[in-house]
Structures are given as structure tokens and as C-alpha cells.
Amino acid sequence: MVESSKVLYEDDDHQYVWFGWEDPDTEEALVQSNQVLVVNQDQGYLFDPGGAFIFAEVAAEVNKYLPLDQIRYLIATHQDPDVLSSVTLWLKATNARLLVSRLWVRFVSHFGFSDTSRLIAIEDRGKIIKMPAGGEIVMLPAHFLHSEGNFSFYDSRSKILFSGDIGAAVFPKGERYLFVEDWEKHLTYTEGFHRRYMGNNAALRKWVTMIRDYPIEMIVPQHGAIIGKEHIPKFLDWLEGLQCGTDLLDEFYGF
Ligand SMILES: [Fe+2]
Ligand SMILES: [Fe+2]
Structure with missing residues (x-):
């Protein structure tokens, strides 16, 4: 049994907390998802808050670490329902603003809110947020991996990368584990997902080249298991060589 939250990094002014939602009854119908809360001094930053269906459980768990009204930003890797369909509830429960790709700012209101003054567009090349007690959250481009407007989030204080759907794994029932x-x-749970959901090898290579410039202690994807430092070089090498998405058009179209 994997727990539902865990502190992955902690110092006097900073915490990096993983939340892993999973419903054992509907596991096969509803993909498991990971959420992250960064707490710096008295401010929170919530990455990929999750689906509407899981809001109550995630909010209750997050509230154990930080009062919800201290969440400063909700930050979304992309626009998918498993990332963001809870956003209306989060905007009501907090004073936070939502950061999402400029490609999606005019679409996400369709999840059910009208106050666009709380939306901030992330430009294509990314964005940096400075945190009050030191450290930055760096929104790194991850376009076409898989969404057209997509980012990964690097926390310079903990050196943990939240990679969104990149590195995601889908486990058979009862097989889930927290760390690779x-x-x-692990590749047997992750390869099929990447072949179909990731844009193409050119985008993967671009991302890998950029990521290699950052010192990274661990990678937390939006689904599946956390990739520790010892596996990161293998993971990046594997991504770099992977044929996926539009590289495999003939296979997906069947002609
Ligand atoms: Fe997605
Ligand atoms: Fe996802």
C-alpha cells in the first residue's frame, strides 16, 4: 500500500511534498495521479492539482501541510482534465492564481469559472517565480510532450523536477510502487504510454538536452513512480532514443 503524501525534501524554510491520489475501486477506469505542493516560508505552490473528482481528498491532504488560503499559485503543466478539471474548486477554496501555458488560458475557463483575472499565461519559453525564502520555481518548456503548450517545473531549492506526463507510468492493478x-x-509500465502520448523524438531530444543542464535529485511525474537520481541518466538516454507520436504515424493510422 502506497501512502497518500510524503515529504520529499525539507529544510528550515522549504518543503517539497508529494501527494499520490489513487482510488482502489476505480483504478482501472481512472488513471492514478501525483500532485505536488511546494511550501516556501508561508507560501504554497501547487503543481497539477488534479481532477475534479479528487479535489476533496487532495484538498484535505494539502491542508495538513499548509492552510489552503496560503497557496499563492496553482501551476499546471498543461490543460488536461486529470491536471486541471478541479481548478474551479481550487480557485474557490484559495486566493491563488493559476499559471498555465498561453495556449490554454482561453480554454481552461471551460472547466467552469468566469473570473479570468486570476489567470496568468506562461509564455512559450517559460517563466521563473522567485520564492520569498530563496529559491526559484523554473517553468521549463516541454511543448509537444505531450501537449502543444506544456511545461516541466524545476524547484531550484530541492533540485526536484516535476515532469508532468513525461516519465509517467501506468501500473497494472495492485502493482503500484512509489519509487522506481x-x-x-519500470520501462514495461512506461514505454507504451510514451510511444502514443508523446509528440515525437525531436521534441524529446530538445527537452533532454535542456534538462541535462540542471542538477536533479529526483523526477516526479504526474502519473506513476518517482525516478531517483541513480535512474535519471538511464531515463534521459531512453527518452533520447525513443520513437513516439508522429514518428509512428503509419502504425497508428494503420497504413
Ligand atoms: Fe496529459
Ligand atoms: Fe496526465
Whole structure:
């Protein structure tokens, strides 16, 4: 049984907390998702808050670490329902503003809110937020991996990368684990997802080249298991060589 939250990094003024939502009854119908809360001094930053269906559970768990009214930003890697369909509820429950790709700012209101003054567009090349007690959240371009307007989030204080759908794994029922141990076995849960959901190898190579410039302690994807430092070089090498998405058009179209 995997727990529902865990502190992945902590110092006097900073915490990086993972939340892993999973419903054992509907596991096969509803993909498991990871959420992250960064707490710096008295301010919170919530990454990929999740689906509307899971709002109550995630909010209750987040509230154990930080009062909801201290969340400063909700930050979305992209526009998908598993990332953001809870956004209307989060905007009501907090005073936070939502950061999302400029491509999606005019679409996400369709999740059910009208106050666009709380929306901030992330430009294509990314954005940096400075945190009050030191450190930055760096929104790094991850376009076409898989969404056209897509980002990964690097916390310079903990050196943890939240990679969104990149690195996601989908486990068979009862097989889920929190940290990757056996990389070869893990690939069997992650390869099919990447072949179909990621844009193409050119986008992967672009992202990998950029990511190699950052010192990274661990990678937290939006689904599946956390990739520890010892597996990161293998993970990046694998992504760099992967054929996916538009590289495989003939296979997906069937002619
Ligand atoms: Fe997605
Ligand atoms: Fe996702």
C-alpha cells in the first residue's frame, strides 16, 4: 500500500511534498495521479492539482501541510482534465492564481469559472517565480510532450523536477510502487504510454538536452513512480532514443 503524501525534501524554510491520489475501486477506469505542493516560508505552490473528482481528498491532504488560503499559485503543466478539471474548486477554496501555458488560458475557463483575472499565461519559453525564502520555481518548456503548450517545473531549492506526463507510468492493478527500483521492469509500465502520448523524438531530444543542464535529485511525474537520481541518466538516454507520436504515424493510422 502506497501512502497518500510524503515529504520529499525539507529544510528550515522549504518543503517539497508529494501527494499520490489513487482510488482502489476505480483504478482501472481512472488513471492514478501525483500532485505536488511546494511550501516556501508561508507560501504554497501547487503543481497539477488534479481532477475534479479528487479535489476533496487532495484538498484535505494539502491542508495538513499548509492552510489552503496560503497557496499563492496553482501551476499546471498543461490543460488536461486529470491536471486541471478541479481548478474551479481550487480557485474557490484559495486566493491563488493559476499559471498555465498561453495556449490554454482561453480554454481552461471551460472547466467552469468566469473570473479570468486570476489567470496568468506562461509564455512559450517559460517563466521563473522567485520564492520569498530563496529559491526559484523554473517553468521549463516541454511543448509537444505531450501537449502543444506544456511545461516541466524545476524547484531550484530541492533540485526536484516535476515532469508532468513525461516519465509517467501506468501500473497494472495492485502493482503500484512509489519509487522506481528496477528500471527495466519500470520501462514495461512506461514505454507504451510514451510511444502514443508523446509528440515525437525531436521534441524529446530538445527537452533532454535542456534538462541535462540542471542538477536533479529526483523526477516526479504526474502519473506513476518517482525516478531517483541513480535512474535519471538511464531515463534521459531512453527518452533520447525513443520513437513516439508522429514518428509512428503509419502504425497508428494503420497504413
Ligand atoms: Fe496529459
Ligand atoms: Fe496526465
